[in-house]
Amino acid sequence: MKKVELTDREERILRSIIECHIKTAKPVSSSAVVRNRSVPVSSATVRNVMRSLEDKGLILQPHTSAGRVPTDSGYRYYVDNVMEPRDLTDQERADLEGGIVGLATGDLGAVVAGVSRMMSDFARQLAVTVAPSGERELIEQVKLVSLEADRILAVATTRAGLTRSAVFELGRDEVGGSLADAAALVTEWLSGTPVGDAERTMKTRLSAVPEPTRRVIAALLETSPRLFRLRGVERVHYEGARYILRHPEFSHSAAFIGEIFDDEEALAELVKGRAERGGVSVTIGEENPKKEMKRMSLVVGSYRIGGTFGQMGVIGPTRMRYGRLVGLVDYISEIMDELFSEGGRRTRRSSDEAADGDRG
Amino acid sequence: MKKVELTDREERILRSIIECHIKTAKPVSSSAVVRNRSVPVSSATVRNVMRSLEDKGLILQPHTSAGRVPTDSGYRYYVDNVMEPRDLTDQERADLEGGIVGLATGDLGAVVAGVSRMMSDFARQLAVTVAPSGERELIEQVKLVSLEADRILAVATTRAGLTRSAVFELGRDEVGGSLADAAALVTEWLSGTPVGDAERTMKTRLSAVPEPTRRVIAALLETSPRLFRLRGVERVHYEGARYILRHPEFSHSAAFIGEIFDDEEALAELVKGRAERGGVSVTIGEENPKKEMKRMSLVVGSYRIGGTFGQMGVIGPTRMRYGRLVGLVDYISEIMDELFSEGGRRTRRSSDEAADGDRG
């Protein structure tokens, strides 16, 4: 890819075209650029510059006598060199942080679903979230709580501060007083073990345990798929499909959008691939490997829970507000990282104090 | 509404038109009906019958020289008098039941989300679920579990067998040994109380409690919104927006579908209104009070958790497979009702045995 150099005036005009096109969704004429007062020249001069921008592949005309529309390369130049990631307002930041903090003690599925929802409502775009596999999260402890009748609630907490829980049934006469023993033993086995290894570890150690504790652990082991495995379906989460239907570029032929949703695994891979380097990554139109995505852009960031990374981002038409979305995704991934890092608990508690404002 | 009477032949032809139109999405010609072999007459005779059906308002021609398309009244007659709710296959029943049973111990939000997902995948339509308010569910007991560091997990179980949980923080020195006391006390207060009254009850009783138990309950009370309140956003759940985009009738102008999603409250009211009588209710096209829904049909059923009803159903174009969808919604609401009724636990446990087959 050849590095494109633009003069200051070219850049201003490119910017004006892109920002006007993002607002109106229509080709931008030379006179519209002049009307924007972004450059103090006539429309004829703007036309000359436009021709030069077109030669460089940054804009194009849908047809001979139309205004100009940004190309994918044009958006790329804009994202790399022109736009400034737009900061969120204090109010927006507070809303986001409050919402995410409220989710942070639940299980991974709830976190992912909640973040998707908030992100899509803020961005007014389709949001997609990929949960980290969770298999490499380290278990902190396991508790067993006797509920009413014969039901037992198993709760596992992880080093990142998340909880997973599952209910199973076991006759009261079978349990006796061995619930606490069983929980202590399992915690001893699993503390510091990755979630993904939990089942295997329990299985190998089980034989050495005397009854009646053994019976309890055996029942727990049967439930453990629900406790320790994250089903594929829970790993990818969409929210805000309605926003995509709003865009005039898709209101006519919306059928192909359905295709994007269909192959969840493929899209998850796509999102993961783009975000692995850390930071916020923007993928524009034709840069997407997936055919259905050639007319869409993707803004993704990553976050880390336990040992593994999750990704989240927004999907919309190439004509999207990159500045704002990059700012949004960046801020959300920052919150998530702080919240689920090893020292995350401190951050989490201090969020209540943050409501008082920064007087320190 | 005047009761429409049809001869046997008229009914067969109506049926043929509707079922053919559901398959092809195109107007059905007289010769297409003859080709279906549903009646042993010529196309001219079919045309005469069609005219009579058209006079009765059951079908219409989009334009003079086109075939016939069912009207909303036509679908209504078909649903009321012609179609038979199609039974699911044994495999489908087993899949559905297994899936729902797996959800039945989580919190209400997870149940609602999971059922939406399964329903939309089975129906290949947009599914919408309204959770019961949950305020009138009766609390069974409250447990407090000390997790690592200063975190405490509060778990409430309800008579219907659902669990709700929330994590809060409290300094270890502040808790002392009073966690069990606090839980026992709160359980005593709340057992048999509706979830909606829990906060108030706790608040009035708190003053009489001595330290240090009081401090624990005060902290629990602060968390109780997360434990006992279901946020509005969690009450309505959509899943499967992608299916709606597939339908040829919407692939052109998809924007208005976004409108349906926007006003969640209004749609929740609509769904609730239709399902209150119990059983499966079908609402077709113009029968819908909401403007955006005039071209859509709605198949809803209700289920009961604790004292209140929830609703769930599918939304699609009027051209939908009513027979199959009514069968599906009916079966799902049946499972839900069994699972969350007072005697539900037995059903739940017996689901493991059901895997062995019915030998009794």
Next chain:
DNA sequence: CCTTAGCACTCTCTGGACGAGAGTGCTAAG
């Protein structure tokens, strides 16, 4: 009286022609 073959009729759909409008590219002057 019901059914059916035959035929004229009506309406949509597609493609081409045409004028209006928008916006450009070019040229020549400042």
Next chain:
DNA sequence: CTTAGCACTCTCGTCCAGAGAGTGCTAAGG
């Protein structure tokens, strides 16, 4: 290098004609 002026090109909407689909009607047959 910038700009005013003008010719040029392309889209979009409308209009029109021909083809095709499917009906409604009529008259003959059972």
